[in-house]
Amino acid sequence: MFVGDIMKNKGVGVITVAPDQTMVEVLRLFRSNNIGFVVVSQSNDEYLGTLSERDCCNAVAEYGAEAAMMRAADVMNRSVATCSTRDLLPVAMGIMTNRRTRHVLVMDGGDVAGVVSIGDVVKHRLEEAQRTEQDLQDYICGTRYH
Numbered sequence: 001m002f003v004g005d006i007m008k009n010k011g012v013g014v015i016t017v018a019p020d021q022t023m024v025e026v027l028r029l030f031r032s033n034n035i036g037f038v039v040v041s042q043s044n045d046e047y048l049g050t051l052s053e054r055d056c057c058n059a060v061a062e063y064g065a066e067a068a069m070m071r072a073a074d075v076m077n078r079s080v081a082t083c084s085t086r087d088l089l090p091v092a093m094g095i096m097t098n099r100r101t102r103h104v105l106v107m108d109g110g111d112v113a114g115v116v117s118i119g120d121v122v123k124h125r126l127e128e129a130q131r132t133e134q135d136l137q138d139y140i141c142g143t144r145y146h
Contacts, residue, residue: 003116019072019076083116
């Protein structure tokens, strides 16, 4: 399966924040949207970096209570893990493993198409395993095979 196929099922697009938004504002956005990752962007056609729950935790660990009022631009990750919509899913999984990240920004050419998360990968792999299990059971029982 291609990463782009997951994006079609999941939906395209990302939630963005401005570089001057505070970490508290970003965390509230995480909570209200049940997400853990945003793109930091000045405009719709460019991104400056990303910000994840882990980035926020690391900022609190390093700066203490003052981290809450730090700007997204001061906490964001500038070394963004990316893949293409045309990459196979194992490529995205390898990026997540090698970069030790739970989110990969999906690019379609020079445009941001969306985000694939470890949860998306697990969901796809679980559905794939369930289909395989059902196919094997049908084969063994002789159902749906004529």
